[in-house]
Structure formats: C-alpha cells, structure tokens
Amino acid sequence: MRGAPPGPRVLLRRLRDLMAEPGGAQERLDRIVVLIAANMVAEVCSVYLMRSHGELELFATEGLNPDAVHKSRLRVGKGLVGLIAATAEPLSLSDAQSHPSFAYLPETGEEIYQSFLGVPVLREGITIGVIVVQNRVQRAYSEEELEALQTIAMVLAEFVASGALDVDAAPDADIRHERAHHLKGMPLSDGVALGHAVLHEPRTEVTNLFAADPAIEIQRLDDALKQVRASVDSLIEKGDVAWAGEHREVLESYRMFAHDRGWVRRMQEAVQTGLTAEAAVERVHNDYRARFSRQATPFLRERLHDLDDLVNRLLRTLTGAAPPGQQEMPENAILVARSMGAAELLDYERSQIRGLVLEEGGATSHVAIVAKALGLASVGQLERTRDLVDTGDAIIVDGATGDVHIRPSPDVERAFADKVRFRAKRQAQYAKLRDLPAVTCDGLPISLMVNAGLLVELPTVMASGAEGIGLFRTELQFMVASTFPRMREQTELYGKVMKTVGDMPVTFRTLDIGGDKVLPYLKSAHEENPALGWRAIRLSLDRPGLLRTQIRALLHAAAGRDLSVMFPMITNAAEFEKAKGVIEREKRHLTRHGYALPREIAVGAMLEVPSILWDLDPLLESADFLSVGSNDLAQYLFACDRGNARVAERYDTLAPANLRALGAIVRRAVGRNVPVTLCGDMASRPLEAMALIGLGYESISLASSAIGPVKDMLRSLDAANLRAHMPDILNRGDETLRGALRAYADAHAIPV
Ligand code: PEP
Ligand code: MG
Numbered sequence: 001m002r003g004a005p006p007g008p009r010v011l012l013r014r015l016r017d018l019m020a021e022p023g024g025a026q027e028r029l030d031r032i033v034v035l036i037a038a039n040m041v042a043e044v045c046s047v048y049l050m051r052s053h054g055e056l057e058l059f060a061t062e063g064l065n066p067d068a069v070h071k072s073r074l075r076v077g078k079g080l081v082g083l084i085a086a087t088a089e090p091l092s093l094s095d096a097q098s099h100p101s102f103a104y105l106p107e108t109g110e111e112i113y114q115s116f117l118g119v120p121v122l123r124e125g126i127t128i129g130v131i132v133v134q135n136r137v138q139r140a141y142s143e144e145e146l147e148a149l150q151t152i153a154m155v156l157a158e159f160v161a162s163g164a165l166d167v168d169a170a171p172d173a174d175i176r177h178e179r180a181h182h183l184k185g186m187p188l189s190d191g192v193a194l195g196h197a198v199l200h201e202p203r204t205e206v207t208n209l210f211a212a213d214p215a216i217e218i219q220r221l222d223d224a225l226k227q228v229r230a231s232v233d234s235l236i237e238k239g240d241v242a243w244a245g246e247h248r249e250v251l252e253s254y255r256m257f258a259h260d261r262g263w264v265r266r267m268q269e270a271v272q273t274g275l276t277a278e279a280a281v282e283r284v285h286n287d288y289r290a291r292f293s294r295q296a297t298p299f300l301r302e303r304l305h306d307l308d309d310l311v312n313r314l315l316r317t318l319t320g321a322a323p324p325g326q327q328e329m330p331e332n333a334i335l336v337a338r339s340m341g342a343a344e345l346l347d348y349e350r351s352q353i354r355g356l357v358l359e360e361g362g363a364t365s366h367v368a369i370v371a372k373a374l375g376l377a378s379v380g381q382l383e384r385t386r387d388l389v390d391t392g393d394a395i396i397v398d399g400a401t402g403d404v405h406i407r408p409s410p411d412v413e414r415a416f417a418d419k420v421r422f423r424a425k426r427q428a429q430y431a432k433l434r435d436l437p438a439v440t441c442d443g444l445p446i447s448l449m450v451n452a453g454l455l456v457e458l459p460t461v462m463a464s465g466a467e468g469i470g471l472f473r474t475e476l477q478f479m480v481a482s483t484f485p486r487m488r489e490q491t492e493l494y495g496k497v498m499k500t501v502g503d504m505p506v507t508f509r510t511l512d513i514g515g516d517k518v519l520p521y522l523k524s525a526h527e528e529n530p531a532l533g534w535r536a537i538r539l540s541l542d543r544p545g546l547l548r549t550q551i552r553a554l555l556h557a558a559a560g561r562d563l564s565v566m567f568p569m570i571t572n573a574a575e576f577e578k579a580k581g582v583i584e585r586e587k588r589h590l591t592r593h594g595y596a597l598p599r600e601i602a603v604g605a606m607l608e609v610p611s612i613l614w615d616l617d618p619l620l621e622s623a624d625f626l627s628v629g630s631n632d633l634a635q636y637l638f639a640c641d642r643g644n645a646r647v648a649e650r651y652d653t654l655a656p657a658n659l660r661a662l663g664a665i666v667r668r669a670v671g672r673n674v675p676v677t678l679c680g681d682m683a684s685r686p687l688e689a690m691a692l693i694g695l696g697y698e699s700i701s702l703a704s705s706a707i708g709p710v711k712d713m714l715r716s717l718d719a720a721n722l723r724a725h726m727p728d729i730l731n732r733g734d735e736t737l738r739g740a741l742r743a744y745a746d747a748h749a750i751p752v
Contacts, residue, residue, distance in 0.1 A: 008148045009214075011039045012274035015155055016210045025164035029060040036152055037062040037133065040145060044113055044134035048074070048081050049121070049160060056081055056130060059165070063134065064108040072107055076127075079103030080116060085127045088290035090119040090146055094138045117141040121153045122286040123161055126387070131156065151273050154283045155209060181406040183382050185357075188368040189399045190705070191377030192420050193355030194413065195332030197395045197406070199386060200340055202327055204278075204315035211276040218268060221277040224317040228310070229258045253306040254313075263288070278318040285311045305338055305359075327391070329353075334395050336385055342366035342480035346456065350374055355397035357404055359385055363643065366479050373457045373476075375705070379404050430708025434465035438711050440693070440719040447699035448707055449505075451679055453477065455493065458500045460704045465711070468505035470701025471627065471679040472497065474550065475511050475519075483521050490553035498557060505564060507627070507677075509606065510550055510579075512536045512568040516643055531641060536569035541578055551586045558598040566604035566627055573618035576605045580622065606679075607665060608632035616665075620672040627701070628665055630680025634658055652736040653682045654691060659730060659737060666696040677701055686713035687752040691741055694722040694729075709751075716750045 018031055029047060037045035044063030048056040051073075058064070058072040077086040083101045084091050093099055096116035113134035121129035131153050133141075159165065211217045232254045257263060263284065270280035285307070292304035316323060334355040335348070345356070345367050356371050361380035371378040377399035389395065389406050396405040396416045405412050438448045449470025452461050454477060461469060477493055478485060485493070497506060513519055514535025527533040540547040554565060567579045580603055590597060605612070605619055608629035612619065619626075630653065635642040637658060638651040651658070662678070669676035677699040682688035684706035690713055692700055702710060722744065729740045745752040 008144075008151065008273035011035070011148065012151065012155070012210060014039075015152065019155075019159060025159075026060070029159075029165065030062075032156070033060045033062040036131070036149075040117075040133045040149070042117075042133035042135050044132070046132045046134075047121075047129060047156065048085075048132070049129040049165070050076075050085065050127065056085055058108070059129075061108075063113075068105070068107040072105055074103070074105075079105070080118060081130045081132060084118045084120050084130045088120045088122060088127050090117070090150065092117045092141045092146060094140050096134070112136060115139045115141070117146065117149060119146070119149045119153050120290065121157050121160070122290055123157045127290075128157060128160055129153075147269070148273070150287065151270065151275065151283060154275075154279070154286060157286075158206075158209060179407065180409050180412070181388050182412075183385065183388075183404045183406070185379040185382035185402045185404060186363060187378075187399055187402040188356070188358070188361065188363055188365075188380045189372040189376055189378035191355070191375060191397075191399045192416060192423060193332070193334055193377040193397045193399075194416055194420060195334040195354045195395060196330040197336050197357075197389045197391060197393045198327065198329060198333045198353075199389070199391050200335050200337035200344070201309065201312055202321070202391055203386075204312055204319055204321045206276075206278045206282045206315065206319070208276050208319075209279040210274060211271070211279075214272050214274065217271045217275070217277045217280070220318060221267060221271060221280065224277065224314055225258065225264065227317050228314050229255070231313075232258055232310075253303055254310045257307050257310050278315055281311060281314055281318065309338070330392060334397055336389055336395070338386065339365075340367045342370040345370050345374070346480070350456070355395075355399070357382060357385055357395070357397055359383055369476055370454065370456070370480060373452075373454045375460060427708070430712065433708055433711050433715070434463075436711070436715070438467070438714060440714050440717045442718045442720050444693075444698065444719040446693060446714050447677070448711060449507075449677065449679075449699065449701035450704045450707065451701050452704070454480070455496060457704070458497065462500065464704035464707045466504075466704065466707050468507075469497075469501060470507055470677050470699070472506055472508045473512065474508055475513050475517055478511065478513070478519055479517060484519070487549045487553050490550060491556045494554050494557035498561065505562070507564040507566055507602075507604065507625075508554055509566050509568055509627075510537070510547060511540055514539050531635065537567050537571075537575060537579055538569070540567075541575070544582060547579070547582050548586060551583055552590070555583075555586055555590055555598060555601075556595065558601075559596040561598060562600045562602070563598035564602040564604070564625075566606055566625070568606045568629065569608050569632070570605040570619070571609045571611050572615045573612075573622065576619055576622060608636070610636050610661070613661060613664065616668050620668065620674050623674060625675040625677070626665070626669050628662065628676065628678040628680065630658075630662065630678055630682050633661070633680070634682075637661060652738055653688055654738045654741060655736050656730055656734070659691060659695060662692065662697075663695040663726075663730070670696060675699065684710070686710050687738070687741055687745060689713060690717060690722065690745060690750065690752060691737070693717065693719050694726045694741075696723070712751050713745075716748070718748065721748070 014035055018035060019028060021028060033045040033047055046061040046064055047059045049059045051057050054076050055073045058069050061069060074082045076082050080091060080096060080099060080101055093116045095114055096102055113136055115135040115138055118130055118132040120127045121131060131149060232251060236251050236255065266284045267280045270283045271277060275283060288307060289304065329352045332354045333352050334357060335353055336357045339358060339360040353376060356376050356378040358380040359382055361367055368378065368380060377397045379397055379399060379402050382404060393407050396408050438446045447467050449468050450461050450464055450466040451471040452469050453473035514533060515531045554563060567576065570576045583603060587597060602624040604625040604627055605623045606627050606629045631642055634653055640647045640651050666676055678692055678697055679701035683692060683700035684702040686709050689700060689710045693714065725744060729737055732740055734740060
C-alpha cells in the first residue's frame with residue numbers, strides 16, 4: 001500500500017518539472033505515467049494517443065506489459081478506451097470486465113484489473129487521446145480523482161500539441177491541419193476567390209499552464225469575468241449590431257453563461273489545482289465542449305457556439321491577444337467566421353480581402369448584403385468550418401456554387417485558378433464594352449442603370465459604365481447601422497451619393513423595411529406572414545415620422561439639383577397619393593423656413609403588388625415614372641416566397657403569366673408617355689433582359705456586375721425582329737418560355 005496521494009497542486013507542480021526535464025519526449029511520457037499512477041494510487045496508468053487511421057495506440061504505460069507500447073491498438077468505439085474516445089466522456093467503473101464494451105487485449109495482460117477510470121485527452125473539443133488508470137481491486141473513484149485526471153489530460157494535450165512527441169498523425173493535426181476538405185454551403189455572393197484563411201475570431205492559444213499562486217489566478221479570473229460581463233451588458237444595452245452578428249439572442253446567451261455560477265465555480269476549482277486562470281478556462285471549456293457537442297438539438301449546439309465565443313473573449317482578456325479584425329492579414333485573405341455583423345465586415349480593409357465563409361448567415365443576412373456590395377466571393381451555412389481551418393490555410397471559395405475547398409489538392413487548385421483566369425478574361429472583354437453605347441444592333445438605345453444601396457458600392461457603380469442608379473435601396477444603409485440614422489446623417493449620406501455620381505441620374509427608393517428586411521433597433525411585432533405584412537410603404541405611412549425625416553433629408557441633400565424618389569410596394573393609386581402628400585408637405589415646410597429646394601422633383605411608384613395592375617389609370621395620371629420591382633411582383637403573382645428555396649423552382653420569371661403582366665405594364669406606361677424601368681433581379685440576366693426588351697422595355701436597372709454581359713447581349717440583338725416574334729413566343733402554350741427564348745437567341749447568335 002502506498003502513502004496518501006499528494007494534492008492536485010503538488011501533482012501539477014511535479015508534472016511541470018517533469019515536462020521541463022531534459023531527455024526525449026517518449027522518456028518524459030514514460031515518467032509521466034509513473035507519476036500519475038503513484039499519485040492516483042493505481043497499479044496501472046496508460047496513455048493512448050490517436051493515430052491518423054482512427055486508431056488509438058498505446059503510447060506509454062505503467063503497470064501493463066511494456067512490450068505492448070506502440071503495438072497495442074484499438075479502433076475508436078472499440079473497447080473501453082475506444083468508447084471514451086468516441087463519446088469524449090470520462091468512464092469510471094468498479095467492475096470493468098462486466099461492461100459490454102470491455103475488450104480483452106491479451107498483449108497487455110490487463111484482465112487482472114477490475115477498476116477502471118479513463119478520461120479523454122481533448123484539444124479544442126476533439127479527442128486526441130485517452131488516459132486510463134486501473135486498480136486490481138474493485139473500487140469507486142472519487143469525484144476529485146476524476147477531476148485530477150482531467151486536469152492531467154489537459155496538460156498532456158498541450159504536451160502532445162507542442163509537437164514534442166512523435167504523434168505524426170494525431171487527429172488534431174490530421175483532421176484540422178492537413179487533410180483537404182470539400183464543403184458545400186449556401187451561395188451568398190458570386191465570385192471565385194483563391195487565398196488564405198483568416199479566422200475572424202482567432203482561437204486564443206493557452207501556453208502558460210501552471211501558476212505558483214492560486215490566489216493571484218483567482219483574482220485574474222474574477223477581473224477578466226467582470227470585464228467580459230460588463231462588455232456584454234453594454235452591448236446589450238446599446239443594442240449594438242456591430243458585434244457577433246445581429247442577434248440579440250446570442251448576446252443574451254453570452255450573458256447567461258457569463259453569470260452562470262456552476263461554470264465560474266468549476267473554473268475557480270480548476271485554478272485551485274495549480275492551473276493559471278487561462279488554463280482553468282480552457283480546462284473547463286474542454287469539458288463543456290465535449291458534453292455539449294454530443295447534444296442532438298440544434299438549440300444546444302448553438303449555445304455551444306455561444307459559449308465558444310464567450311470563452312474566446314475571456315481568454316483574450318486574460319492573455320491580451322489581439323481582438324478580431326486586428327490580426328495581420330495574409331495576401332488574398334478569405335475571412336472565416338461563425339457569423340459577422342455587417343459593420344464588422346466593413347471594418348476590414350476591402351483591398352485585403354477576397355472572400356468570406358460563414359458558418360451561419362443566410363442569403364438575406366446583412367453581412368451577405370454587404371459582401372455582395374463589396375463583390376466578395378461568399379458562402380454561408382457551413383457548420384463547424386472553424387474546426388477544420390486555421391489562419392493561413394489555403395482555401396478556395398466559389399460564391400456561385402457554394403463550394404469551399406480547404407487545403408485543396410494541386411488539381412483542385414489548378415482547376416479553380418483556370419476558372420478565375422477565365423472569369424478575368426471575360427471581365428476584360430466586358431470592360432472593353434464599358435464605353436460603347438448600349439444600343440441594339442438595329443439602333444434602339446437601351447438605358448442601362450444599376451441597383452445600389454451602400455456607399456461602398458459607388459466606386460463599382462462608377463466603373464460599370466452604367467447610365468445612372470435606377471434603384472438606390474436606402475434601407476441597406478439603415479440595415480448596417482447600429483441605430484436609426486438621424487436626419488443629418490441621412491442628409492450627409494444622400495448628399496455623398498449625389499456628389500459621387502455627379503450628373504448621372506439616381507433614383508432613391510424610400511425605406512423598404514419589413515418582410516425580410518429587418519432593422520434590429522426598430523421594434524416590430526411578430527407577424528405570421530411578414531412578406532404580406534406591415535412593411536415598406538405601409539409602415540412608412542403608419543409611422544409618418546420616419547418617412548418625413550427621410551424625405552426632408554432627401555430634399556435637403558438635393559437642393560439645387562434634380563431629385564428622383566420612388567415609393568415601394570404601392571398597392572393602389574390612393575396609397576401613392578398619400579405618400580406624395582408627404583413630399584408636398586415637406587416641400588412647404590422647407591420653403592416656409594427659407595431652405596432651397598431641388599430643381600426638379602420626380603416622384604415614382606414601384607409596381608410590385610399585383611393589385612396595382614388594375615389601378616393603373618389613376619397612377620399613370622399622377623406618377624412621374626414607374627419602376628417594376630419584378631422580384632416582389634413575381635413573388636406575389638405566383639404566391640411563391642422569394643426567399644424560400646423549396647418553392648424557388650416552382651415558377652419561372654420567363655413563364656407566360658409573368659411576361660404577359662410585365663408586357664401589359666410597359667404597354668400602358670408607353671401609351672401614356674410615362675417612363676418605366678424594371679429593376680428586379682431578372683434584368684441582370686442576359687436572357688431575361690432580352691425578353692424584357694422584346695416586351696417593350698427600354699430602361700432596366702441591374703446589378704453592376706451584370707452591365708457587361710447584358711450590354712454584350714443587347715449589342716447583338718435586333719430589337720425590332722425580336723419584338724415581331726414576341727407574340728408567337730408568348731402564345732406557344734409552354735409552361736416556361738425559357739426554351740423558346742434561348743432558341744431565338746441561339747438562332748440569332750445573341751450571347752445570353
Ligand atoms: C423588387 O422587388 O424587384 C425590387 C427591386 O425590390 P427589392 O428586391 O429590394 O425588394
Ligand atoms: Mg421589392
């Protein structure tokens with residue numbers, strides 16, 4: 001019988017001394033198992049480490065047959081050790097042999113040991129090994145013994161990660177740092193980017209494990225917790241959307257963890273064993289991570305992400321590591337993040353980033369909108385990417401298809417490099433068209449405008465060769481702001497837009513919020529059907545303060561020049577009159593107070609709600625121009641949610657019903673001499689744009705990246721010929737006219 005074991009602090013100190021001793025890593029590991037066995041009063045202590053082929057190999061043992069070292073192997077999931085590796089959970093048994101997973105390995109001679117205590121060796125939540133102690137007699141291991149073994153496991157994890165041992169293929173290295181991975185996510189923003197990953201929130205490495213004075217460490221931990229709590233509280237108070245995505249829910253979850261007594265107590269206990277505050281944070285987090293990641297519910301897995309983020313913040317506070325966005329950027333950086341606020345993305349220097357990969361983030365998230373505006377190849381909805389990639393890893397993002405390749409093979413890299421070269425060549429061809437007129441080959445001029453909404457887009461707009469901005473979505477700048485922009489800020493913004501575009505026309509659309517466009521700082525009640533709910537002009541008319549402020553800002557900004565404004569989602573002519581009334585009122589107000597007014601004010605209506613098609617006469621009487629929002633018009637015409645991928649394929653914008661509706665609008669507007677533009681996404685696709693010209697449209701507003709391809713198409717198009725064929729095409733009786741239109745384009749060598 002050996003003497004009473006020393007306390008965990010003494011053990012940690014001995015472990016530290018032992019690890020600092022000279023000699024080979026294997027030698028030190030051999031001494032470590034002896035030390036642990038002695039400390040835990042166990043006859044056996046063994047360390048198994050993971051090999052690349054998914055097998056656990058016995059790396060060192062005290063008590064088992066030493067000849068079995070580096071020979072004895074277990075598959076993950078097989079035997080008690082394999083079970084611990086698979087579940088990442090500790091296992092404590094007083095009668096190991098009666099456990100269903102017990103596997104007899106004759107070479108180790110372990111059948112004589114009855115009690116078994118094993119814990120996983122975890123690094124960043126991934127099992128890289130298992131430590132086991134065994135006793136001959138039946139006994140129950142205490143909670144303290146389990147805790148002590150877990151702390152040892154953490155120290156061992158650092159030892160393995162330091163590369164001292166020749167675990168050439170620990171899974172950590174294998175899964176995360178070496179193997180190529182191909183992931184498929186949701187395309188967020190077109191473009192192909194080859195570059196190097198930059199973790200938006202890099203993991204904080206804990207290298208300083210041992211502390212001499214627990215009292216100092218407890219104080220450091222308390223101070224850091226206080227700081228983190230205070231910063232989370234202030235973020236919640238400010239309703240700041242610029243940090244960690246837009247979700248208040250996430251911030252609330254941070255707060256919940258930051259105040260969780262059990263969590264804090266466990267970290268304090270870990271400090272008492274002789275760990276530094278940061279090592280204690282990591283040690284407890286390993287445990288939580290292992291437990292949470294086995295939870296089946298997405299809700300709990302989400303909370304694990306929240307805890308990861310909070311721990312990272314705590315570790316940054318403790319170690320003084322650089323906060324996100326301030327790390328060094330490699331060339332051609334591709335940002336990898338769980339989620340990101342739009343403002344955070346804007347904090348990066350645009351010229352340094354090529355692409356964006358998000359674990360969360362849908363197509364309509366604000367960060368996706370900004371990524372698109374910046375022209376960054378972006379993919380979203382790729383769970384656990386951060387577990388697979390490290391800063392500096394080679395990575396490829398295809399924003400058109402949603403493909404992401406981590407540490408791609410040379411073949412894949414070559415294929416994508418070709419793709420990038422091909423795209424660049426095409427861009428160069430389009431660039432040549434930039435200054436050529438947008439005229440069909442039979443001489444019909446087509447007005448090509450662009451859609452924009454953020455200041456960061458303006459340089460691209462100016463470079464696109466477009467005639468002006470046909471749709472400036474004012475709500476985008478509101479969506480990326482953290483508080484409602486005041487009138488002065490709005491005036492400044494609109495003024496900048498007008499100044500940048502100079503003489504080019506620009507049409508401002510008043511706030512189109514609600515539906516899928518949410519302002520986090522604007523409270524709104526939950527709605528069953530937000531797309532059919534309180535949104536756009538409806539909200540503006542019910543909350544006239546918002547609309548008035550915006551109109552006043554626009555009038556101020558356009559003093560002395562032309563102003564063009566349009567209202568979204570007009571449902572009937574009377575609604576348009578009410579909205580126009582706000583402009584009249586503001587004009588009177590400014591005149592009364594001696595302010596200069598715009599030279600000319602054009603007021604237009606967006607046609608996006610089918611009912612307006614049956615109230616066009618009075619609208620055409622009153623509106624200075626019309627703009628067809630074909631995205632929403634098709635959504636309501638076909639009763640198909642534009643953001644729902646499940647129904648996205650159910651209708652085609654080139655279906656006869658849609659084209660007939662669009663044709664009727666343009667005929668009526670032209671008949672009444674009211675200018676009409678179409679500004680939905682279909683105008684950005686050459687085939688659709690061709691159909692629009694065929695229907696009679698002579699002004700379209702598109703994504704700036706589409707100007708080149710659409711101009712290329714129309715310069716080869718004989719508009720009169722297509723218009724003559726259009727009735728035949730429309731009356732073919734096909735479910736979609738895509739085929740017929742493509743056949744027409746092919747027959748006439750029109751690039752679509
Ligand atoms: C549309 O609906 O077609 C449109 C241009 O507006 P948004 O896409 O901003 O709703
Ligand atoms: Mg719309």
